[in-house]
Amino acid sequence: MSEASGAVHSVQAVQQELGADVASMQAPGQELAGQRIELSLRPRDGAELASCLRALSEHEQPVVVTGGCTRMGLGNRLGDVAGVLSTERLSGIVEFDEQDGVLQAMAGTRVSEVAAAVVARGWELPVDPPGGTTTIGGAIATAATGPRRHHYGPLRRSILGLDVVLASGERTRCGGRVVKNVTGYDLAKLYAGSLGTLGVIESAWLRLRPAPEETRTLVAVFASDASGRAFALGLEAARRDSVRAAALVSGAPAAELGAPTGHAAGCVLVVECAGDPGSVARDADWLVAETGARAVPEEARLLGRLRELQGSGRLRARLAVLPSKLSRTLTPLADAGFGVIVYPGAGFVYAVAEDVENAEALATVDAVASDVCADLLIEAIPDEARGARDVFGDPGAAAPLLRSLKERFDPHRILNPGRGQGFR
Amino acid sequence: MSTPDPSPHAAEGSLPGSGGDALAARLRAIVGSDGLLVRDDELFVYECDGLTLEACRPTAVVLPETTAQVAAVVRACRAAGVPFVPRGAGTGLSGGAHPVPGSVVIECSRMKKILAVDAENRTAVVQPGVVNADLSDAIQHLGLFYAPDPSSQLACTIGGNVAENSGGPHTLKYGATTDHVLAVEVVMPDGEILRLGSPTGAASGLDLVGAFVGSEGTLGIATEVTVRLTALPEAIETLLVIFPDVVTACRAVGEVIGTGLVPAAMEILDQRTIAAVEDSVYAAGLPRDAGAVLICELDGAAVSLDPQVERIREIARANQASDVRVAEDETQRAQFWKARKGAFGAMGRLAPDLYVHDAVVPRAKLPEVIAQVCEIADRHRLRLSNVFHAGDGNLHPNISFDRRDEDELGRVIQAGGEILAACVAAGGVITGEHGVGVEKRDYLPLVFSEADLDAMRRLRAAFDPDLVCNPGKAFPTTRFCAESNPKARGYDQVPFE
Structure with missing residues (x-):
């Protein structure tokens, strides 16, 4: 990077090269993800996206890449950037093959828009991220996941192919539109969850699932001394055929989900059964018999609220834990002031807090993660608590490989500098 | 070569044939004499894997038993400047375990715990x-x-x-x-x-x-x-559906998918495959007069399966199926699957050689593509049989031939290329499960641009910047064994960068 005056010149050069339709200078003082933003790039199609990246590479101007801006805090602290590259105008469903149950959408298309379009045709988009404005590209870049993960699998499983523009401006494709494919390296796996640090997703082919014939949501409340039983039931529920979401919720989020007063210290089990009427009835009846669970009407949007809770908190940690160790996580995290959401089927524990003593709370998270050998991901962390911490954890022996990947895909470090694991 | 070239001028670190003795000694020190194969008669079986149309004899084969041994073997190969080729059971059909000139094959079959x-x-x-x-x-x-x-x-x-x-x-x-x-x-x-x-x-x-x-x-x-x-699923239902021809069977499969059913498996065997199976030890009582059969397996909660079986029946009937047989017990189910899994073995009876192709198309395109595939084989006067994962759109057009007939071999290769091109034109890809290997590396440009491949090379280079690990696979390149003089041609000049 050149001197400050040179950098300003380069930002303007990028803007002039791309023209006002795509690039605009920002008013002084604009900030995004804690960084000052001078330039805003809003390409309308893949060719413009490629032009943007080519210009940014030539002038060595780094950018933060955004979709729906729902989870800007993910990843390590963003380094200095000159501008923002938004994918929001790369929008729309390109092709929807109803017979085959596959769909191609531009990166900036909202997940909610795609979900609504396919459900009307008997299909379901197996992506249920937190954040109402989440885009397809953003969900993929962040490997977004929600309460139905144990049923849908990780998002990468539903990605058939990606069009990705590399930092150099080259437009590339990996995978395809078919449901089984080993043609070429599986780069889509590498891009999914890479937080836009290796390339910018232009569009995606996704595999849909048949929409369930019937859906039922049930809630059971457990007293604090019954959390062991709640875990056992949650895990058993998650392993039944029609159960596509099972969540055990404790602390403040439990109260928000309607745990009666007095039970706030206990936990709530939320279960969604979906599929053919026979198996839904069987599993729902089982749950009612075991727990006295009650059905919750669709309008209560219980899973939607669960998703929002999962994505909330100034301090938020995700622990991936083997099922046998899950039950050891709840009490210490709740005692430290966290709201806790456990997805037993996926083995995910979310600890969310708005207002805690950060250092102490982080120490608890680290201790619990270590105790249960969890894969720890700090999803949100106040800047004052961040320090030198790599939110993905120490990459250890993989560090040179991660650096090598970044260097080869983004040699000028123009894409979300600093964000990725071990990239700092 | 039976033993490495004992050239007195050999310096350690040079290619096999010059410094091979030193490498052989180092490998022997790592895996023992019992874990090192260097004799011609031992190396012969490692010339290729399930793709037998090309072959190339390796310098040596090592059979490590531990991770530490594998790592030491790799380091020894690196020190000697020799490429290495990992190998499992050698059943791969795309040549993924084919040796390159001067290479050491690292076979993992003894690591079986x-x-x-x-x-x-x-x-x-x-x-x-x-x-x-x-x-x-x-x-x-x-x-x-x-x-x-x-x-x-x-x-x-x-x-x-x-x-x-x-x-x-x-x-x-x-x-x-x-x-x-x-x-x-x-x-x-x-x-x-x-x-x-x-x-x-x-x-x-x-x-x-x-x-x-x-x-x-x-x-x-x-x-x-x-x-x-x-x-293991709580319950399984396995259906055998009899169709008048393979195109109709494909149409029914597309309809099942479009209806939103997710069977555990949907496999189609065409008439020639049925005949081959029924003539073999895998005979399962399939109707010889059927144009095609579909094996459809449903699994999951017992309570869910009956309605699904009923829907499959309806779709089958609407698509001219003459019969739908539901396996009555595990024995009958095993029999259906024996026919399917033994199909490739059964085809071995049809001709000295069998070329097993692998390509994928969007499932809704199956009927038209399978018709095209049959047309291509007919035009080239080839014996084609189809047994494939219809539910995934994953075709396996199999061509029975005799490689000693050079003209026929040429037609097999030509038809194979046309089949892949037809699949790609329909929105498909050139391999669904067998891999690119050496078999399809030169067909990759049908699917990917140079920029696409270059992105893949970036990943490759991050792991293996010197391109020593299984070189010659998965990227377009020139033919290896056509110019297989290892002394004249270092592996590092392999032109995939």
Whole structure:
């Protein structure tokens, strides 16, 4: 990077090269993800996206890449950037093959828009991220996941192919539109969850699932001394055929989900059964018999609220834990002031807090993660608590490989500098 | 060559043929005499894998038993400047385990221990040489199985499955190998040992396991694999549906998918395959006068299956099916599957050679593409039989031929290229489960641009900057063995960069 005056010149050069339709200078003082933003790039199609990246590479101007801006805090602290590259105008469903149950959408298309379009045709988009404005590209870049993960699998499983523009401006494709494919390296796996640090997703082919014939949501409340039983039931529920979401919720989020007063210290089990009427009835009846669970009407949007809770908190940690160790996580995290959401089927524990003593709370998270050998991901962390911490954890022996990947895909470090694991 | 060239001028670090003795001694020190093959008669079987149209004899084959030995062998090869080729059971059909001139083959078949089974968490840790079916057999009493089930599962290894991202009939519902690998211990191309992923299946950061699985042995050697185990379904229904012809059967499959049913497997056998099976030891009582049969398997909660069977019946009837047989017991179910899994073996009776193709098309395009495939074979006067994973749109057009007939061999190659082109034109790809290997490297430009391939080369270079790990696979290149003088041609000049 050149001197400050040179950098300003380069930002303007990028803007002039791309023209006002795509690039605009920002008013002084604009900030995004804690960084000052001078330039805003809003390409309308893949060719413009490629032009943007080519210009940014030539002038060595780094950018933060955004979709729906729902989870800007993910990843390590963003380094200095000159501008923002938004994918929001790369929008729309390109092709929807109803017979085959596959769909191609531009990166900036909202997940909610795609979900609504396919459900009307008997299909379901197996992506249920937190954040109402989440885009397809953003969900993929962040490997977004929600309460139905144990049923849908990780998002990468539903990605058939990606069009990705590399930092150099080259437009590339990996995978395809078919449901089984080993043609070429599986780069889509590498891009999914890479937080836009290796390339910018232009569009995606996704595999849909048949929409369930019937859906039922049930809630059971457990007293604090019954959390062991709640875990056992949650895990058993998650392993039944029609159960596509099972969540055990404790602390403040439990109260928000309607745990009666007095039970706030206990936990709530939320279960969604979906599929053919026979198996839904069987599993729902089982749950009612075991727990006295009650059905919750669709309008209560219980899973939607669960998703929002999962994505909330100034301090938020995700622990991936083997099922046998899950039950050891709840009490210490709740005692430290966290709201806790456990997805037993996926083995995910979310600890969310708005207002805690950060250092102490982080120490608890680290201790619990270590105790249960969890894969720890700090999803949100106040800047004052961040320090030198790599939110993905120490990459250890993989560090040179991660650096090598970044260097080869983004040699000028123009894409979300600093964000990725071990990239700092 | 029977033994490495004992040239007195050989310096350590030069290519085999000049410094081969030194390398052989080092390899012997690592794996013992028992673990090193250098004699011509021993090396002969390693000239190729399941793709037999090309062959190239390696310099040596090592049979390590531990991760440390694999790492030491890789380091010895690096020090000697020799490329190495990982190999499992050698059942691959795309030449992914083909040696290149002067190379050392690292065969993992002696690393065949199931190291741990964790039934509660549904995971297992295995060495790469564990045979696919052996793992499922070992855990069946726990109510679990390992879902990826390639047709070669009685022989192929988990390590090879990881390299190829192998599929199988049940991929339709359960996914391919990549969906069942949680973590991998890898000997990197520089000899370092790295652990990728986590038993939770949700390691933080980049998904390096996802990038590694299916990389055809070009990014390193898997020496330990942590896999996800799946609960055996509560109930299974297996249907045999009789159709007048293969195009009609394909149409019915498309309709099943479009209706929103997700069977565990949907496999089609065409008339010629049926005849071959019924003439063989795999005979299962399939109707010889049928144009095609569909094996459709449904599994899951018992309460869900009856309505699904009924819907399949309706769709079958609407598509001219003459009969729908539901397996009455496990014996009959096994019989249906014996016909399917034995189909390739049965075809061995038709001609001296069999070319097993592998391509995928959008499922809705199956009827028109299968018709095109038949037309191509007819036009080239070739004996084609089809047995394939219809539910995934994954075609296996199989051509029976005699390689001694040069004219016929030429037509086989020509027709193969036309079949792949037809699949790509329909929105498909050139391989669904066999891999690119050496077989299809020169067809990659049908699917990918130079920029697409260049992105893949970036991944390759991050793992293996010197291109020594299984060179000559998965990227377009010139033919290796056509100019196979290792003395004249260093592996580092292999033109895929």
